Structure formats: C-alpha cells, structure tokens
Amino acid sequence: MPVLRVLSRVAKQTLLAHECGCQPLAVAVRNISFSPRQVTSGSDASFHSVSFSETDHPKVLITGGLGQLGVGLAKMLRRRFGKNNVILSDIRKPPSNVFHSGPFIYADILDYKNLREIVVNNRITWLVHYSALLSAVGEANVALARAVNITGLHNVLDIAAEHGLRLFVPSTIGAFGPTSPRNPTPDLCIQRPRTIYGVSKVHAELMGEYYHHRYGLDFRCLRYPGIISADSQPGGGTTDYAVQIFHDAIKTGRFECNLKPDTRLPMMYIDDCLRATLEVMETPAELLTMRTYNINAMSFTPDELAQEVQKQLPDLHVKYNIDSVRQAIADSWPMNFDDSNARNDWGWKHDYDLPELCQTMLNFIGAETRMAQAN
Numbered sequence: 001m002p003v004l005r006v007l008s009r010v011a012k013q014t015l016l017a018h019e020c021g022c023q024p025l026a027v028a029v030r031n032i033s034f035s036p037r038q039v040t041s042g043s044d045a046s047f048h049s050v051s052f053s054e055t056d057h058p059k060v061l062i063t064g065g066l067g068q069l070g071v072g073l074a075k076m077l078r079r080r081f082g083k084n085n086v087i088l089s090d091i092r093k094p095p096s097n098v099f100h101s102g103p104f105i106y107a108d109i110l111d112y113k114n115l116r117e118i119v120v121n122n123r124i125t126w127l128v129h130y131s132a133l134l135s136a137v138g139e140a141n142v143a144l145a146r147a148v149n150i151t152g153l154h155n156v157l158d159i160a161a162e163h164g165l166r167l168f169v170p171s172t173i174g175a176f177g178p179t180s181p182r183n184p185t186p187d188l189c190i191q192r193p194r195t196i197y198g199v200s201k202v203h204a205e206l207m208g209e210y211y212h213h214r215y216g217l218d219f220r221c222l223r224y225p226g227i228i229s230a231d232s233q234p235g236g237g238t239t240d241y242a243v244q245i246f247h248d249a250i251k252t253g254r255f256e257c258n259l260k261p262d263t264r265l266p267m268m269y270i271d272d273c274l275r276a277t278l279e280v281m282e283t284p285a286e287l288l289t290m291r292t293y294n295i296n297a298m299s300f301t302p303d304e305l306a307q308e309v310q311k312q313l314p315d316l317h318v319k320y321n322i323d324s325v326r327q328a329i330a331d332s333w334p335m336n337f338d339d340s341n342a343r344n345d346w347g348w349k350h351d352y353d354l355p356e357l358c359q360t361m362l363n364f365i366g367a368e369t370r371m372a373q374a375n
Contacts, residue, residue: 057081058166061124063109063156064131066090068232069170071098073128073274078102080278087122090131109152116159126281128168129156134237135174135329138197149200157207161215168281171205171223171292173266174198174238178332183264185334187294187341194332205292212291220280221292225266225299225337227273228357230364238329239265242305246361249309249316250369258323261303264335268297269352269360276348283346290345296337297350298357308358 060077062070065088077086078101088098089107098104107118109131118124131152138145153169160167176185177192191202208219226239230246241257248255276295280288300308306318342348352360 056125057085058126059122059124060086060126060128061107061118061122062086062088062128062130063107063115063152064090064129065104066092066094066098067130068227068229069270069273069277070128070130072229072231072270073130073277074102076274076278087118087124089118109155110147112155112159115155116162119159119163119165124163124165126166126168127156127160128277128281129153130170132170132200133197135172135195135197136238136326138200139195139325139329142196145196145200149197150203153200153204153207157211157217160219161211161217164218166218166220166281167208168220168222168277169204169208170277171201171221172198173223173225173333173337174329175201175205175223176332176334180334182333183335184338185294185336186338187290187292195329209291218285219291220288222276222280222342223292223294223337224273225268225296227268227270228361229270230361230368238326238333239267241302242267245302245305245309245318246358246365249313250362250365253313253315254317254319255306256319256321257302257306258321258326259302259330260322260327261306261320262301263327263330264299264301265330266296266299266334266337267357268295268350269357272297272350272352275351276342279348280342280346287346290341293342293345293348294337294339295342295348295350296339297352298354299336300354304354305358308354309362312358312362 058081060081062074064070065074070088070090074086074088083102087103087105088094089105091106091108094104105118107115109115109129119127132149133141133145138149156167156169159165174195174197175191175193177190177194177198179190179192181189191198193199193202205221208217208221211217212219226237226242228242233243238259241259245255245257273295280293302320306316310316339348
C-alpha cells in the first residue's frame with residue numbers, strides 16, 4: 001500500500017539519521033479517519049478525508065432539510081458562513097423560494113453510497129442530521145420510522161466517523177418515558193420511551209456517545225422541547241397543537257385541540273432552538289461535559305396557551321377533542337426540562353417566554369394572511 005511504503009521510507013531515514021549522529025528527521029503526519037464500516041468498493045475504499053482547521057468556515061450539509069427546522073437553520077448558517085457553505089438536502093422537491101435561496105441537493109439517508117459521495121464531493125465538515133419521522137407519524141408507520149430513524153442514523157454515523165465530521169443529531173422530549181422524572185427532567189435519568197420515535201432517539205444518543213468514545217467522533221446532541229414556528233406547517237408531532245392554534249385563531253377563529261387542557265409540556269420558539277443548535281456546534285469541545293444536553297425555554301398547557309392567545313384575539317373559540325394516541329404520548333413525556341448543564345457549560349439562555357412567543361406568532365401569521373388575501 002502507498003501509505004505503508006511512505007512510512008517505511010520515513011522510518012528507514014530516521015534510523016539512518018540516528019546511526020550517523022545527525023538530527024532526527026521531523027515528520028508532519030496528518031490524522032486519517034477510518035470508518036467503522038467495512039468498505040469494499042474497489043479503489044474508493046482507500047479515500048479518507050480530514051477535517052478542516054477551526055479557522056476555516058465549516059461546509060455544512062443538512063439532511064431532512066425541508067422539515068420544520070432545516071430551512072430556518074440553513075438561513076441562519078448562510079448568514080454566518082456564506083451562502084455556498086451550507087447545503088440543504090431532502091428527498092422532496094423544494095419550494096421555489098427554498099431552491100433559489102442557496103444550494104439544494106437530493107439526498108436519501110438510506111442510500112449510503114449516495115450520501116457518502118455527497119460528503120466527499122462537497123468537502124463537508126459539519127453534518128446536521130434532521131431526517132426523522134416524528135412521534136405520531138412514526139406510530140402510524142413503525143417499519144418506516146425504524147428505517148429512517150435508525151438505519152438512516154447508522155449511515156450518517158459511519159460516514160461522519162470516516163470523514164472526521166462534526167455531527168449534530170437532535171433528540172427530543174420524546175426520548176423519555178412514563179418512568180422518567182417529569183418535573184423537572186434532568187439530563188441523566190431513566191428514559192424508557194414508549195414510542196418508536198422516542199426509542200430511536202435514545203438509540204441515537206447512545207450510539208453517538210459510543211462513536212465519540214470508540215472512534216473519536218465529534219458528536220453533539222440537544223434534546224429539543226416542542227418547537228413552535230410560524231413559517232412551517234405542523235408535521236405530525238404531538239406538540240403541533242401549539243403551532244396549529246395560531247393558524248386557526250387568525251384564519252377561522254376556532255381551534256380544536258387534541259390534548260387535554262391541563263397537559264403540560266416544555267416548549268420553545270424556533271429562533272431560540274436554531275440559535276442553541278449553532279451555539280452548541282460552535283462551542284469548543286473541551287467545554288462540553290456531556291454529548292447530549294437538555295435545552296428549555298418555557299412550559300405551558302393548552303389552556304394556558306389559549307388564554308394567552310385570547311388576550312390578543314378574545315373571540316377565539318377553543319374545543320377539546322382528545323386524540324387518545326397523542327394524549328398517551330404526551331402523558332409519558334417531561335412536563336419541564338432541567339437544562340442547567342447547558343446553561344452552565346456553554347452559556348445557553350433563551351430569549352422567548354410565552355407572551356413574546358404569542359405576540360411574535362400572531363404578528364407573523366397575521367401579516368402572512370393579510371398578504372395572501374391582498375394577492
């Protein structure tokens with residue numbers, strides 16, 4: 001092998017230098033990353049990339065980029081690192097505004113070879129892995145959720161380890177179960193989730209930490225609470241009622257909630273979520289005392305949220321039609337997150353509480369609706 005021949009020549013020169021009394025030869029050696037997966041595809045198996053230095057802008061790939069978080073994160077990272085340094089990807093056709101806002105490519109996380117080619121050809125150094133089926137959707141199609149959330153994760157882990165990437169995989173309040181402490185829920189405790197979504201996220205946390213300790217993978221993970229955003233539609237999650245209420249309040253004045261009025265869950269506005277993601281990715285590794293952190297902003301019930309919305313739209317009528325599947329999921333999740341480790345280790349601090357959240361959501365969706373009506 002070429003590498004072995006080079007090392008053999010270097011060793012021989014070094015030994016000769018010692019024998020003749022000369023100064024030993026100083027050799028600069030680059031760290032080469034090896035994948036835990038056995039690669040047998042001919043000459044391609046000998047290719048291994050190395051990480052860029054911290055002084056360079058990262059080259060970022062976002063999988064599952066057309067979900068609730070991907071487009072917003074791409075916009076934030078492009079402002080910081082440059083438009084062409086952030087590649088959004090998905091298996092769906094992007095809307096025109098997303099397609100023209102920056103690089104977009106087709107990427108199927110279940111296609112290992114294609115994903116590996118994307119990383120190599122685009123010199124990716126950060127990978128943000130957003131591809132996943134959410135809680136309620138996953139329960140409706142367990143086989144697909146298992147493939148996307150677990151097999152897809154394995155592909156991403158192997159590629160990230162092979163090419164020395166910094167890998168971010170989000171986790172969730174759904175990674176906890178009915179035997180977990182619920183108010184507050186600490187970073188480290190019994191988890192035991194009851195959904196395929198939650199099970200897959202616990203698997204992701206543990207596999208990421210294993211790859212960090214076993215292969216040196218720079219794995220970073222945040223457990224997101226329920227995320228509320230104005231510029232994306234609900235995507236099948238148990239906490240989606242907290243997005244739907246704003247759309248329905250403005251468009252129809254009537255909202256039907258599928259959770260009980262006293263169901264308390266931790267929540268966060270999307271701007272805080274995206275900023276937390278960037279901050280943990282930029283934090284020097286030596287400041288991270290763990291690889292998976294809780295983050296939190298607020299905790300409220302459907303009734304409390306409805307009352308806050310009614311301060312702005314007093315004619316809003318709320319009806320409760322309980323979905324037994326989603327209610328069972330919510331009842332097994334934390335009521336409040338303890339995120340003290342994130343606040344202490346890398347200075348996490350949220351900006352939005354419930355009043356600011358409601359005002360921001362109503363302003364955004366109201367303006368969007370008025371513009372649509374005018375057009």
